[in-house]
Amino acid sequence: MTAVLKSELLAERLRLRKKIQSGGAPQGIVTSLAIQKGEHYVLSRYEDDVWILPDDWFSANVVVSQRKLDFARIQSPALRSEAKLVMFRQMWGVTDASSSLRGSTLGLHFNNLCYWIEWLTGLRTVTHADVTPLLAQRYVDHVRSLKSRIGEKKSLAPATQQQRLAAVEMCWKNLRDTPLGFDHPWPDSSATALAGLKTHRKPSTPIIPEEILAALFQYAESQLERAGELLDHRDALNRLALKSMNRTDQAKEKGQFLAMRGWSDGLQAYHKALLTLRDSCFLLILTTTGIRAHELANIKRDNWFSEVREGERFYFLGSRSDKTYAGETQWICPEIAITAVQVLGRLAEPLQEELDQALEQATAIGNYREAGRLNGISSHVSLCKINQRSAIINVLSGNALILRLQMLTDYLSLDWKLAPHQFRRTFANHVVHHKLGDLRYLRDHFKHWSLDMAALYAFNEAQDLELFDEIYRAFDEKRQSIIGHWLEPDTVISGGMAPYVREMRSRNETVRTYKNRKEMIHAISELIYLRSTGIAWCTNDIGVDCAGGQCEECEHGCIDDTHKPFWRGLYLQQIELRQIDDCGVAGSETVERTIRRCEQVLRDLGVNIEELKERIADVEAV
Template sequence: MSGACARMWLEMQTDVVRGQTSEERDALVVSARMVNGHWLVLSRYGDDRWRFFGQPTNKQSSQLFIDFSTLPARLRSSMKAIVYRYLRRGREGKKLPSHRSVVKLVGDARPFLLHLDQLGIGRLVDVTPAVCALYVEVCKRHRQRERSARPGAPLNAASLSHRLAVVEALYELSQHTDDAMPSHPWPSTSFSHLAGRSGLETDRREGTTPLMPDEVLTALFQHAWAAVERGAALLDLRDEIEEVARRDGASRYAKPRYLREHGWSGGSEKFNMAVLELRAACYIVVASLSGCRNHELAFVQSGSCYSTPVDPDRPSDAAEVYWWLRSQSTKTDEGHTEWMVPEAAVTALRLMERWARPYQAAIEAEITARQAVDPLDSEITEARRHARAVFLAATPLKGNQVRTVSSSMCNLSLKAFAAKHGITWALASHQFRRKFANYAARSQFGDLRCLREHFKHWAMDMTLGYALNESQEIALYSEIEREIQDIKVEAVGSWLKPDEPLAGGYGRNIMAWRATAPVALFKSHAQMVRCLADSTGIRSNGHAWCTASDNQCVGNDIEPTRCADCDHAVVGRRHAPLYRGLYDHLKEVTDRDDIGPSGQALVQRDRQRCRSVLAALGQDPEEA
């Protein structure tokens, strides 16, 4: 059957199974995929397991299918009808779900279905609001397992919300089946209210990704970059060993002997571990410098980096370049997209391209072998999706089959890398994106220290970079803007604390203003903080918060003490150590006799400015 005919046939299938015979229903095609130009049915309605495809390549095989045999037997047929409807039409007013969302719906529904089964309920038509109210109480009493991140703790609001939201989804979707829930699960309220999430500010970071501390990222990146710098030599040795094995044959002693002869003293096992750790090191470098999500890095293929000149009119041998990384993003349906990256990320990715060659060759060999046995084997198409990826791994339990590293395996390797280097932070791949956004936001405020050299022009003018390429992932820019807003809110929140001492002209004005009980103008203190943060231009120059409309003031660079009296400056206790250090250095300069009267006058002026700042912050500049 041709691709067009197959698609038309699939589209003509019924969207509901209500009223159909079991034979008609079980013959419906649930999923099919193209293999070598032919459509191959993967799953039919009557199958206990529905297989899907096209999900991000970082998903484990268990996330690529629905196994209805794991659900209570008397509720399976109802769930099949619900899932089929969801797959074909989605939910009211929403777009069609991805296969990932379909699999997730069943996973989220399983606790509720088990709850019904324990109550002896085998049909959704028998589910009443009282049964659903009992489920809410069961969920609230639930405690996390011992092996979880929070053993013994109750479900947080986000997790509880997921468990309850699916009940509303089952109610809505079941209306198109032969087993419809008779009424809304909680007629007078909603799942969000029951989960304790109603009334929350839409931008509140509840259950958010934890922000990795600076010292953790600094240590991780340093160790990872050191591994990247050693990587070429390590891969040279790996490739030489493989060449010797091909040429002379392999024995159990050949590899250890070759390693010893070429300066490797750790043995074969440690060598293999070092090669695997190189993958984690490259991931850390690229994730730290790109802000890509885990599945976006999983989609990265060989040859994904390219450069464009900053100034097209300059000679090519002298032009500074922007580096770009091509990949795919499914999070916001952006599809093929690009990210601006510094050259250090390109170095790590090109090392990964070389690292991945033996694994890519193994996938090509698998494809060839499968085609020889069955040209319509559905795994051929799946293998091709991974064939040029760079973050690859072999699975011993599947005969060393090579596929893209799953998100869970990636997290295990990252945790192992961190533990090896004495880093106790609970590291996970999704933390790099928020940390990247936080660093990029802080660079606008002048606080970027670690990795600044790697960011180069990117950190200096991000807006320009995003304007250069329409394919760039704009969602990342939005996350950076959100981090900027969080930093501003945090700064303004500290300014408006009743007992917080402030220096600088703007700081003194804030202290006078907050003494007039300005909260009366706002609904709450939180609203006051956010309104002021939104309406005030704020950036850090390292020694003060500057609220000026431009950054042309010399107080931002060559004359930092000017901020002591500037009407646009706020100096807080976080800046006190800098002014104390500056005061002490100026005191040393005062004793010199070679700076002349004008030099002495400048020193005395700056010392007085530092003294006034420290005094305003409640510190004695003469104390040790």
């Protein structure tokens, strides 16, 4: 193992850059790991065929095997040398300081570079200097001909095609000022255009259906409620002095001990229950915070706090965000998310003890890379072992999280392909529905979002600002959808605002003012404040002159066909109240007045009142 001072490292990297630019045979340190007292442990040199990448370039949930660039994959020595040049420049921003890559993104670019070079090798092309636009176009045709899986007829997804073609552009950018440079592969186009991708696309991530999320959340919550019992069993098992020497007899002892404590399902079922508890905690946190999978993996025990504002307690969960290099970030969350983090912390205690011992051993023998890795994941609540027989401790990988969440979904017989990234968009959708008064399930867990979002962010500016932006986008989409529905010529509406909406529909010149109807809806929705009163949409943005629930008469209230079930239910309820004899004069007058209100709104919404009355009469006769 080689250790160098930071000053030596920087000087050698500078020499390496100059050597690359001059066209000589490069040699020098490519990657290193900071250890102590300004020293760095050398991970890789330029001349190595495998470049080990620093652990702190990756999210904690990326497996160790993916933290390297293996140039031995490239058969041609010349093209292998050129690939190193491209990746070094891309890693350290030699060509463009703003485009330096790190972590899994770097690995993705390298994989796509290997696909490109493998294709060149098959054509017996020995250097990038021989690449022409015609040759590059042949690669475009090749990528378009590839299938997503062997034996399938489906082509690669456009995003995957774009990544394959972007590797060619990456080579052009990083080699153009060297003797290996070549003309732009497609002078009048780009990888994005050739892959058929639009520059502005609607989010492709699906929102988890409410019935699916409700079933998952209810099950996860039920598991959280039994956490104390399961963990008490675990702690008692760890204190148990085993009499047997072999594993089989030890397992029997543990099973009998659990049975004495009231767990009669056996040791294997108990271990499975602990895993299910862990996965349930992950699901609860993802659902109620909107954090990403790698941010979930970066959560450490006790990295949360709460404070009381105006009589209301607010909870904040902390973690590290790597996607936008935001670093330490916080998320406002309900108490159940904090409870889940606390349970995860207690679940990870035995593994944390093992990690501390392994860290001490690695430090003692000078294994700085392993010590650095273990120190980087210490105190994380998602600690796990790669498999039951492995002694290697890591945090749960992204792929493993996907698998575990899908296992929960399958166990509940839910027809949905669940993935961690779906929770963020689903979370934003739930916040919007809550702010519009239209969130039924999980309403209590989102009550803190009733406040203005600017005020919520002002509480703590260390929060995930990008998540707030995503919520704003979701709110704009929902608002445009609602207002666009109002402006449809066949949408039935009622309320004091209805005449103004109908007048806007009839203005032909309004449409001509904008490029198209979509642009018109976007422009109009930007000017309209919108919230739900439960019985109507309210556009009153000043908080005064409220009609006090008389939305059908208020100039700010618009009632569309989505409110029809409520008004129908209210009407049927009032018909029942009419049959009560002891309501008094005032009560009877209120009932009659409410019946007239309901009938007017329902008529506006296209309901045949006389036919409805006949059906009610038939039911009462029965």
